[in-house]
Structures are given as C-alpha cells and as structure tokens.
Amino acid sequence: MTPFPASLTTLNTPLPRDANATPAGGEPLGDLPEWDLTDLYAGEDAPELTRDMAWLETECAAFAADYEGKLADLSADEMLRCIQRNEKIDEIAGRIMSFAGLRYYQVTTDGDRAKFMSDCEGKLTEYTTPLVFFSLEFNRIEDSTYEAMMAANADLARYRPALDRLRAMKPYQLSDELEKFLHDASVVGASAWNKLFDETIAGLTFDVMGEELGIEATLNFLTDQDRSKREAGARALAEVFGKNVRTFARVHNTLAKEKEIGDRWRGLPTPQSGRHLANHVEPEVVEALRDAVVAAYPRLSHRYYKLKAKWLGLDTLQVWDRNAPLPMEETRLVGWEEARKTVMDAYAGFDPEMAKLAEPFFTDGWIDAGVKPGKAPGAFAHPTVTTVHPYVMLNYLGKPRDVMTLAHELGHGVHQVLAAGQGEMLSSTPLTLAETASVFGEMLTFRAMLDGAKDDAQRKVMLAGKVEDMINTVVRQIAFYDFECKLHAARREGELTPEDIDALWMSVQAESLGPVFEYMEGYEHFWAYIPHFVHSPFYVYAYAFGDGLVNALYAAYEDAPEGFQEKYFDMLKAGGSKHHKELLAPFGLDASDPAFWDKGLSMIEGFIDELEALEG
CATH class of the missing domain: 1.20.140.70 (Oligopeptidase f, N-terminal domain)
Known part of the structure; x- marks a missing residue:
C-alpha cells in the first residue's frame, strides 16, 4: 500500500502562503475545517x-x-x-x-x-x-x-x-523468490528515498526579505501582486534549492537507477512502460498526446505569455512573472464560506446530486484546509478504502486559484465516492482517467464564475486565470514528462551530476515557456522540489490527459446537454472497471484518435483568441 496521496496538485496550483487563518491584511478566512x-x-x-x-x-x-x-x-x-x-x-x-x-x-x-x-x-x-x-x-x-x-x-x-x-504484467514478472526479495527490500528502497525527500522538503527554510519561511509560504510569493516580492521569493527558492541540490540529485540518481535495474530485469522496453501498463493506456496514445501538446506550444504558452508580458508592461518575463496576478486583478481574499458556496452552487447547477455527494466533505471532517507548520504542501484527495470515504487536503489561503483547487479536489472526492461501489479491486481509476472528475469540477466552477462576470475587465481576468491553469496543467506537465523521459534516459548512460540534471530541466523549460522568458541564475534547480518525479515517475502526463479529455467532454456537454449527467455519473461510477475506450464511447469520443487531443487544445486556443479580442 502507498500511504502518499493518489492525486497531488502541487504542480499545477500555486501554493498558499502562511500558517495562519488570518493572512496579511487582517481579513479572516473563516473557520477552516480539519480532518476527523x-x-x-x-x-x-x-x-x-x-x-x-x-x-x-x-x-x-x-x-x-x-x-x-x-x-x-x-x-x-x-x-x-x-x-x-x-x-x-x-x-x-x-x-x-x-x-x-x-x-x-x-x-x-x-x-x-x-x-x-x-x-x-x-x-x-x-x-x-x-x-x-x-x-x-x-x-x-x-x-x-x-x-x-x-x-x-x-x-x-x-x-x-x-x-x-x-x-x-505477465511477460515482465520475475521468479517468485526474486519478487519476494524485492517486496521485502522495498521499505529500504524507493520508500526510504521518498521519505528522505519529504522530510528534506518539509525541513527547508527560506529567508525572504528578512523573514524565515517554509516552502509553502515561499512558493506563494511567486503569485504576489508586488513584483519585488515575487523576485525575492524566487531568489530565496533558488538559493536554498542550490544549497541542497546534491541531496536532491542523489535522490533522483538513486531512484532512476533503481527503476532502471527493475525495468531491465523485468524486460520492460522503456522507463515509461510500467506507468502505461498501470494506467491501462497504450504508449501510442500517450505519445499522440505528447506530440500534439508540444506542437501546440507556440499557439498556446508562447502566445499567451507574450500577451501577459504586454499586460505587465514588460518586454521580457522573468520566471517569477509566470504565475503573477494581472495588474487589473482584484487582490481581495475569498473566505472559506464564499469558496464553499461558489463551488457547491456550480456543482448543483450541473446536477443537484453532485452537490449532495460533495456536502459531507464540508460537514463531516473530510477536508483539512488550513496551512499549518509541518503540513505537507499542495493539495490532494486520498480515497482511503471503499468502506470508509475519501479525505481532501488543501492549503487554503483565500486566493481565487485556491477556490479552483477546492473545486478540483472535491471533484476527485465525488469520483472516489461514486466509484466505491465497485469494491476495492475495481474502484481505483487509472491515472489517465483519475483527473477527469477533478478537472470537470474545475470547469463547472470556472464557467459558473465566468457567466457571473460583471464586465469585460473581470471576464478578461477570469479567462486569463483559466488559460494559465490550463497551461500549467497541459503544457507544463508535458514539459515535466519530457524532463522525466530525458532524465531516465540519461541515467541509463551513467551517474548524473546536479549540473546534468539542471541542463535537462532548462532544455524543456525554454522550449515550453517560449522566447519571451529570461531565466534567473538558480532557476535551473527548480526540478528539485517537485514531488511527482520522486513519488510517481511519469505520473504527470495524466494531468494533460485528464485536461484534454475533460475539454472534449465539456464540448460534448455543451453540444448535447440532454442526458449528459446520467452518462457522466455512470462513467464515474465505473471506477477502474472499464477501459478509456468503453468509458468515452457513450459520448462519441475516442482518445486513440489523434484528432481527439487537438479538440481539447482548441478550447485553450479559443480562450486565448477571446483574450486577444478583448484587447481590441
């Protein structure tokens, strides 16, 4: 059993900041729930x-x-x-x-x-x-x-x-004796290196403008309205990651080598093969997704970040500008009760049953929302077991994107509750489909908020925020996937120095973010804190898979809303009992069709078109 979460959204959600329920400005967030x-x-x-x-x-x-x-x-x-x-x-x-x-x-x-x-x-x-x-x-x-x-x-x-x-896995299994040995040795193998990584990350402190902060608080500076604070946060991260880069390089070298040994003994053809088998997805489908996204970089991230530079009044962007709020963006904090109502209203607008399924998360101690010292970063929904219920972890500090994170993780929770009827062996959804309900929940919440926009300026801010989230979920995750592919391929040739890993990281960052960016000294170490590379190799493409799939699903919902809810709930109830082809067939969709991914990407492109039109 793996005690760590089934779904972490650390990678595509900017992280919260402070350990208090009353952030800077003195505006309380309200009574933040804790797990029971x-x-x-x-x-x-x-x-x-x-x-x-x-x-x-x-x-x-x-x-x-x-x-x-x-x-x-x-x-x-x-x-x-x-x-x-x-x-x-x-x-x-x-x-x-x-x-x-x-x-x-x-x-x-x-x-x-x-x-x-x-x-x-x-x-x-x-x-x-x-x-x-x-x-x-x-x-x-x-x-x-x-x-x-x-x-x-x-x-x-x-x-x-x-x-x-x-x-x-039949073609790839080893002798009974060797499999038993590997099972016994697992607690001092990957599991031990995972713990070293977690404990190292949790123990890091960062000096930001004279204040000692943990990683959550420091990462949150990257979304501050004040550019000097964003820069201070980024430079503090770079300095501390640089001081600890040899430890992180050792973790990655060891885990990648351990994986290579296991794959070689099993006869798995590529480092990614085990993940594809576990996800019940064909390698060619993942490659079609990867190729479609990489080909779309100029139409998506490069184009959007050029727009963002213009909004910020800059000729070039620094890495601390990537998740910067827009100048016209409201800086008010969203209290917990408002966040709850926003998400629950959006869920109920789709189907009252969806809100009913989400309600116990708020009332029965199924959410742990506040930022506290030593608490794990990011957010996740953990399904526990089918005879109990899921638990959602957030680090909520009232930013609009925190509301979207709540919508995302609550979607996971609803999915896990519905799939529980399949029982322990069949409830678990392959990672490629695990993001479906979470991203769909985000989309419902976003569309409801967009419909309520009071003017074009507010609509522009909301569209820009959604495009950034989609770029973080699709473009950034595929860049991460390429980084992992390069890392594991290079490790097969020998030990990697921190500088080697830094170079691989920068190669994918430059390609995916585009020519408008400059890169500060130290950004080459930012691969070091990302947990998915350590805990779940090659997990990250599941985010892009899920986003593309949901974009296509949502388009189907808009085209033919009659009867969609019933088919959608049936899909979630199926858990891991059906292949993606079977699950998508009722909606007239097929992920093995190369054109499928372009449909999903065209939704992001359409949002960027609208942003450009709003420029006038």
Whole structure:
C-alpha cells in the first residue's frame, strides 16, 4: 500500500502562503475545517487498529497456506472466494496505511507520526510478503484455463478488468523468490528515498526579505501582486534549492537507477512502460498526446505569455512573472464560506446530486484546509478504502486559484465516492482517467464564475486565470514528462551530476515557456522540489490527459446537454472497471484518435483568441 496521496496538485496550483487563518491584511478566512480521522481509527492506540493489524498478520499467512501452489487447480467458485479474500486483505491494509499516512501528512515534521507510519509500513510489508506468490502464480495460469474460469462464474468475471490488468504484467514478472526479495527490500528502497525527500522538503527554510519561511509560504510569493516580492521569493527558492541540490540529485540518481535495474530485469522496453501498463493506456496514445501538446506550444504558452508580458508592461518575463496576478486583478481574499458556496452552487447547477455527494466533505471532517507548520504542501484527495470515504487536503489561503483547487479536489472526492461501489479491486481509476472528475469540477466552477462576470475587465481576468491553469496543467506537465523521459534516459548512460540534471530541466523549460522568458541564475534547480518525479515517475502526463479529455467532454456537454449527467455519473461510477475506450464511447469520443487531443487544445486556443479580442 502507498500511504502518499493518489492525486497531488502541487504542480499545477500555486501554493498558499502562511500558517495562519488570518493572512496579511487582517481579513479572516473563516473557520477552516480539519480532518476527523476517527472514521478510520480513533488513534494509533485504538483497539480496532490493534485488532486489524493482528487479523492481517493471521489472514495473510492463512491465505498463503490455503492457495500457494494451487491457483491453477481452483474451480471458478473457489477462485472467486480467493479473490474476495485477497480484496479484504487489501481493504484492511489500505485502511491502516491511509490512517498512518494522513496523520503523517498533517505534520510531516512530527517524529512520532513519521515513526508510526514507518512502523506500520514495515509490519504490512512483513505480513504481506507471503502474498507475493499470488500475482506471479495467477499469471502462470494458462489462458484457456483463465477463460474457462471467467465463463463459468459471472461474479468472478466482474473482476476481469482488474485481473486483465494484473495479467498485463505477465511477460515482465520475475521468479517468485526474486519478487519476494524485492517486496521485502522495498521499505529500504524507493520508500526510504521518498521519505528522505519529504522530510528534506518539509525541513527547508527560506529567508525572504528578512523573514524565515517554509516552502509553502515561499512558493506563494511567486503569485504576489508586488513584483519585488515575487523576485525575492524566487531568489530565496533558488538559493536554498542550490544549497541542497546534491541531496536532491542523489535522490533522483538513486531512484532512476533503481527503476532502471527493475525495468531491465523485468524486460520492460522503456522507463515509461510500467506507468502505461498501470494506467491501462497504450504508449501510442500517450505519445499522440505528447506530440500534439508540444506542437501546440507556440499557439498556446508562447502566445499567451507574450500577451501577459504586454499586460505587465514588460518586454521580457522573468520566471517569477509566470504565475503573477494581472495588474487589473482584484487582490481581495475569498473566505472559506464564499469558496464553499461558489463551488457547491456550480456543482448543483450541473446536477443537484453532485452537490449532495460533495456536502459531507464540508460537514463531516473530510477536508483539512488550513496551512499549518509541518503540513505537507499542495493539495490532494486520498480515497482511503471503499468502506470508509475519501479525505481532501488543501492549503487554503483565500486566493481565487485556491477556490479552483477546492473545486478540483472535491471533484476527485465525488469520483472516489461514486466509484466505491465497485469494491476495492475495481474502484481505483487509472491515472489517465483519475483527473477527469477533478478537472470537470474545475470547469463547472470556472464557467459558473465566468457567466457571473460583471464586465469585460473581470471576464478578461477570469479567462486569463483559466488559460494559465490550463497551461500549467497541459503544457507544463508535458514539459515535466519530457524532463522525466530525458532524465531516465540519461541515467541509463551513467551517474548524473546536479549540473546534468539542471541542463535537462532548462532544455524543456525554454522550449515550453517560449522566447519571451529570461531565466534567473538558480532557476535551473527548480526540478528539485517537485514531488511527482520522486513519488510517481511519469505520473504527470495524466494531468494533460485528464485536461484534454475533460475539454472534449465539456464540448460534448455543451453540444448535447440532454442526458449528459446520467452518462457522466455512470462513467464515474465505473471506477477502474472499464477501459478509456468503453468509458468515452457513450459520448462519441475516442482518445486513440489523434484528432481527439487537438479538440481539447482548441478550447485553450479559443480562450486565448477571446483574450486577444478583448484587447481590441
């Protein structure tokens, strides 16, 4: 089980600033909610947690005793029982690690919480090691036997999408003994380097204009109205990242090499192959997306940032201007209750059922919103397990983009609630589809706010903000994906110095951002703080996939709104039980069609057209 979140939006949402609920200016944000984790466990000494841990130890051993060496000889009914027992083990393990992980992310600098999570992870690794046989042995079942089992029991056949994904790894699995060794060693491999990265990031302090700040507060300066403050924040980030760049380079070198060794032993053809298999998406579909976005750089980011430079009265932009607010943008803070009403009204405008599904997040302790010392940066929605409910983490400080982050993460939460009916094995959505509901929730909120714009000036600010978010979600994430591709390819040739990694980073930044930008000394180190590269290699293309998919979906909604809601909810309820082709077919869409991605990109282009028209 992975205790870290299923969806982080750190990369495409500028981060909040202060640890207080009353930011600069004295305007309170209101009563910011905190998590109530008691739906998982009342505490780390809860008797239910002790009971579940003991059950897990016993059941894992019993499962191995009952089934190891016997899978191919099971009847369809016996295989169904086996799958259901395995699913229950996943559920209990997921519940434990969700509790440990969420507590840790609330205060990553708390040694007791870090130890508790590590201890839980160590015990679960120990208990589940006897289960490593299952996927290996299941994949050795002959295709004819597998097909006969599926045909013989409809309840078993319901699990087929998950089992087919499992069998997709069949050509790449190692011997049982080696797989067990890798499972045991995982706690001192990638998991340990992930923790080192998290703890290093959480412990960094930055001197910004004489004030010592954490990474959240410092990153927030990059969106300040005052250009001198933006520059101060950027230079502080560059200085501290530079001082720690060797540690971050060591983390990346080690993880990329570990991945290369694993991929080589498994025979995976490319560093990206494992992610594509996990996402249940064809490599050519991802490459079509990547190529379409890169080809569109001049029509999207280059064109937009040229406009932005004009609005800011600048000939060239510095990196601290990329997420700068526009001069005509209102600087007022959006209180929590206003943010809640804005998002909930937009959700209800689409369908009252959507708002009803979102309501418990606000009323039942499912959101942790405030910025606090040691809290993990960014935002995420973590699904926990299907017998509980998701939890949303924000770092809310009242900026308009924070409202969009709320809409985004709440979309994830609604998706996870709806998909829970599929059960533990089928509820989890491949990353390529995991961003669908979140980006759609953002789009609903944006469209509702745009419709309420009081004049062209306000409309212009809102359109510009949306274009920036879309560029951050599509262009920037594909640039990140290219950086990862280059990093892993280069690491296969040997150890990379920090300067080597810096050069790879700058090559994709210059290409994606365009000629209007200049780059300060130290910006070459900004790859260092991005968690996706460490926690989830090649995750980032899922953002662009999701944005393009939602843009096409929203166009379908505008073209034919009648009956759309029912099809949309059916898609979310499907979770991971269907391939993207099946999910999109009712809407007349097909992601394997190269023209599909141009549809999504044309929506961004249309917004830029409107911005240029508003210039007069």
